[in-house]
Amino acid sequence: MALQCEIAHEVRYDxxxxxxxxxxxxxxxxxxxxxxxxxxxxxxxxxxxxxxTRLHVEEDSAKMVHQGSDSLAGSTHSLVDFNRAGIxxxxxxxxxxxxxxxxxAEYGRELQKILRYVGAxxxxxxxxxxxxxxxxxxxxxxxxxxxxxxxxKNVNSFKSVQQAVDFEVVRQAxxxxxxxxxxxxxxxxxxxxxxxxxxxxxxxxxDYRYFPEPxxxxxxxASSVVQAWRATLQExxxxxxxRYQDPAGLNLDAETTKFLTDDxxxxxxxxxxxxxxxxxxxxxxxxxxGDIAGHLNGNKGRVKEFGKIKLTPAGLxxxxxxxxxxxITGKIAKELxxxxxxxxxxxxxxxxxxxxxxxxxxAITDPAVIAALVxxxxxxxxxxxxxxxxxxxxxxxxxxxxxxxxxxxxxxxxVVQSLTxxxxxxx
Amino acid sequence: MSFLLTSRRKPLLxxxxxxxxxxxxxxxxxxxxxxxxxxxSTRVFxxxxxxxxxxxxxxxxxxxxxxxxxxxxxxxxxxxAIGAFLTLSGDQAMSEARAxxxxxxxxxxxTSTMPLLGLPMAIKxxxxxxxxxxxxxxxxxxxxxxxxxATAVARLRxxxxxxxxxxxxxxxxxxxxTESSGYHVTRNPRDLSRSPGGSSGGSAAAxxxxxxxxxxxxxxxxxxxxxxxxxxxxxLKPTYGRVSRHGLLAYxxxxxxxxxxxxxxxxxxxxLSALAGADPLHxxxxxxxPAAEDYVSAVKEAETRGERPxxxxxxxxxxxxxQTRVEDGVSTVVQDAVARLEGLGAEIMEVSIPYLDAxxxxxxxxxxxxxxxxxxxxxxxxxxxxxxxxxxxxxVMLGSRGEGFGEEVKxxxxxxxxxxxxxxxxxxxxxxxxxRSVLSEAFKSAFETADVLxxxxxxxxxxxxxxxxxxxxxMYADDLFTVPASLAGLPAISLPVGKxxxxxxxxxxxxxxxxxxxxxxxxxxxxxxxxILELTSTD
Numbered sequence: 001m002a003l004q005c006e007i008a009h010e011v012r013y014d015x016x017x018x019x020x021x022x023x024x025x026x027x028x029x030x031x032x033x034x035x036x037x038x039x040x041x042x043x044x045x046x047x048x049x050x051x052x053t054r055l056h057v058e059e060d061s062a063k064m065v066h067q068g069s070d071s072l073a074g075s076t077h078s079l080v081d082f083n084r085a086g087i088x089x090x091x092x093x094x095x096x097x098x099x100x101x102x103x104x105a106e107y108g109r110e111l112q113k114i115l116r117y118v119g120a121x122x123x124x125x126x127x128x129x130x131x132x133x134x135x136x137x138x139x140x141x142x143x144x145x146x147x148x149x150x151x152x153k154n155v156n157s158f159k160s161v162q163q164a165v166d167f168e169v170v171r172q173a174x175x176x177x178x179x180x181x182x183x184x185x186x187x188x189x190x191x192x193x194x195x196x197x198x199x200x201x202x203x204x205x206x207d208y209r210y211f212p213e214p215x216x217x218x219x220x221x222a223s224s225v226v227q228a229w230r231a232t233l234q235e236x237x238x239x240x241x242x243r244y245q246d247p248a249g250l251n252l253d254a255e256t257t258k259f260l261t262d263d264x265x266x267x268x269x270x271x272x273x274x275x276x277x278x279x280x281x282x283x284x285x286x287x288x289x290g291d292i293a294g295h296l297n298g299n300k301g302r303v304k305e306f307g308k309i310k311l312t313p314a315g316l317x318x319x320x321x322x323x324x325x326x327x328i329t330g331k332i333a334k335e336l337x338x339x340x341x342x343x344x345x346x347x348x349x350x351x352x353x354x355x356x357x358x359x360x361x362x363a364i365t366d367p368a369v370i371a372a373l374v375x376x377x378x379x380x381x382x383x384x385x386x387x388x389x390x391x392x393x394x395x396x397x398x399x400x401x402x403x404x405x406x407x408x409x410x411x412x413x414x415v416v417q418s419l420t421x422x423x424x425x426x427x
Numbered sequence: 428m429s430f431l432l433t434s435r436r437k438p439l440l441x442x443x444x445x446x447x448x449x450x451x452x453x454x455x456x457x458x459x460x461x462x463x464x465x466x467x468s469t470r471v472f473x474x475x476x477x478x479x480x481x482x483x484x485x486x487x488x489x490x491x492x493x494x495x496x497x498x499x500x501x502x503x504x505x506x507x508a509i510g511a512f513l514t515l516s517g518d519q520a521m522s523e524a525r526a527x528x529x530x531x532x533x534x535x536x537x538t539s540t541m542p543l544l545g546l547p548m549a550i551k552x553x554x555x556x557x558x559x560x561x562x563x564x565x566x567x568x569x570x571x572x573x574x575x576x577a578t579a580v581a582r583l584r585x586x587x588x589x590x591x592x593x594x595x596x597x598x599x600x601x602x603x604x605t606e607s608s609g610y611h612v613t614r615n616p617r618d619l620s621r622s623p624g625g626s627s628g629g630s631a632a633a634x635x636x637x638x639x640x641x642x643x644x645x646x647x648x649x650x651x652x653x654x655x656x657x658x659x660x661x662x663l664k665p666t667y668g669r670v671s672r673h674g675l676l677a678y679x680x681x682x683x684x685x686x687x688x689x690x691x692x693x694x695x696x697x698x699l700s701a702l703a704g705a706d707p708l709h710x711x712x713x714x715x716x717p718a719a720e721d722y723v724s725a726v727k728e729a730e731t732r733g734e735r736p737x738x739x740x741x742x743x744x745x746x747x748x749x750q751t752r753v754e755d756g757v758s759t760v761v762q763d764a765v766a767r768l769e770g771l772g773a774e775i776m777e778v779s780i781p782y783l784d785a786x787x788x789x790x791x792x793x794x795x796x797x798x799x800x801x802x803x804x805x806x807x808x809x810x811x812x813x814x815x816x817x818x819x820x821x822x823v824m825l826g827s828r829g830e831g832f833g834e835e836v837k838x839x840x841x842x843x844x845x846x847x848x849x850x851x852x853x854x855x856x857x858x859x860x861x862x863r864s865v866l867s868e869a870f871k872s873a874f875e876t877a878d879v880l881x882x883x884x885x886x887x888x889x890x891x892x893x894x895x896x897x898x899x900x901x902m903y904a905d906d907l908f909t910v911p912a913s914l915a916g917l918p919a920i921s922l923p924v925g926k927x928x929x930x931x932x933x934x935x936x937x938x939x940x941x942x943x944x945x946x947x948x949x950x951x952x953x954x955x956x957x958x959i960l961e962l963t964s965t966d
Binding site for chain 2: 015017019021024025026027207209210211214215216217
């Protein structure tokens, strides 16, 4: 449903027969004649639409680990890990709608995002919970029909997808240019050499002797059931992106939108802060994209995963609100952030303000207080005051900075700016 | 490509050796430890029923250990002539029996009310039994010891039954005489020169000889009913999906069913009550079944009906079964039974299930297609026979299958593979599926006029040993009365209704079974009719 597929009215399985050590029964339960979903599509952030041919469910095979060599070719023997054998997986087949390695990688990322949004899979490629094979076929511009395709296996990251597709495009183009034919074959991607290597040439169709799987009876899916499921479907990444960028709505830029929607947990946090706790959207987004992400990626903070931060959506909304109301300065907010992320135990409405007050970190806006600070800074730097008055107006920044520092970052920067200018130009 | 596969070879090998040693010790007679001369000539069960036996145990007249010991002794004394058993699980049975006795002595709640308390049972060797070798009568599984009980077996144990051994069968159930077993021949206790039928021939012979009161069989196209008919026992094939197939070594997955072989209809009901029920985690086809009924109460109710206990019951005699292949003697016995049913008040009518020959052929296409996939797992990679000096994965597979499977099994795998192959599947497999739909329609219209259907179970009495080898096509064709209920997934029971001469010139008489077919999940109805008919039997 998340892939806009038409859902089968009856779930049926078939048996696919073949002998191979990775399949303990020497047949695989799969969906040959009646895929669970068909005729779907997926829209990439770039706007490209990729059609989904079918989504079918089948048993996973055992994992073969080839020994004595990096790949099957040249290995002396193989080990078989049966732990994942028989676990159900969904195979999603796309139409040849992608035009470059970059688009193929973008498709992979978007598909991963959708699977994560709906909770179908954690999409972890390193652990094999999402795996992909690519098929590459090129043709001269304007030619109808598709030329033989080459399947590339062992593509274990989106980066490899891009590299492998681009490599194949060039390899095949060179072959055609040299007057050679491109065979239908299966190749292995070699991550170290950044090249695809021949694995096997397709020798006609295997006869898998499919027949209806007798051990799994057909399961009717009433349309009311499918409708009920559809009603519970998450807002999907493409729709979320459109909503975030809508000029009449949140009106966020593309980069911010991408950051927020890439991870459903971040998007949910953002939406809670804005919708439930009234945070100004752009400011809340700025904190998430900037300082909060920086904290998680940096070396100083303790918390490294977004899911484990102590700050709550309400806390972020309050923080953004306090800055907006001039109750704390941005600088102070940045200083408080590591604590709010790593160890804060607040969470109730007003908890951030309580913390600010307990630490005595409220913003200073009283002109008299600030004027006194300005005076103190000017008195401490008589030579620089002379220089300024002699024409070195660039020194204004120095004075403003000194005053802010003197205030412990608490002084309202705008008031400081105007009072400093006034003091330097006056007297 | 070469694969060195990671089975933990050494422990497995040791386990195999240990099991082989045990089996050998049994065959050479060192099970004499169960001997106790006092009981040697006593046939404790031949004239009793499950109910009587369980009652005697409950009342403390005999211990479970004593029953088990006597059973083992009796098997030891009698099975040399019959060959019903492939494996005896004497030690395990005795320790289970003692454990039950201890629970009884300790008045452990739920023990004394176990419906099969202390019942010694034989299990067909294509049903998994934890810790007891399970070979399906095939050399390819020699030495295989399952780590788990089939659901059916677990339910029997939970009901108090004690497993005494595993019975012989045609290899993987592929045959109708038990002669395709990879191990030895089983003889019919009613006439030792004859086959007990098959493929549940060992179970039928074990019950017919009185060595046990009850055994589990499996029925894919008649493998419970036909041996019941040939040995004069009661064999019930429940509705497809009524009893979990989890732990049954699959032959034809769309018709395989586990069911009981017993001496009486009531005992059949007692076992079905223990076996029936959904097993949603292990067998999806059982989750389509309605809840199991109390079959014992249903049979008791039938026993208490008045003078015309079948009044109002419409019984449809399948016309074609008295016209096709059936021997005169069998036909006569069945017609007598029909007359008795009429005398009991039943309304008898003729119904038609046409194209029996075609359905029998279609059954073989269907079951062998499924078998070709189901038997693919016996490749020597994970368990079972593996050739010495196996080189690559391919040679392991070829060697294991080449050495392990018997001729009949190889022939059936080839036939099934052929039926599913590209270019032939339309003419064979798909055609058989179409015929299956036609058959379901025929049953549907038959059940519009009749409550249950009847026919001879098999067209002949027990074959002499060796006959099947010479006329394999006849053996296949003789399944024509039992395969329709299998293909349609219907419950069917075979009960002895008389005896027919073994040949037109002979004065030897052999048992004849009547098959009663019910609607899906209507086991209670066929058990009731069978019980009422059984009450009027003179044999």
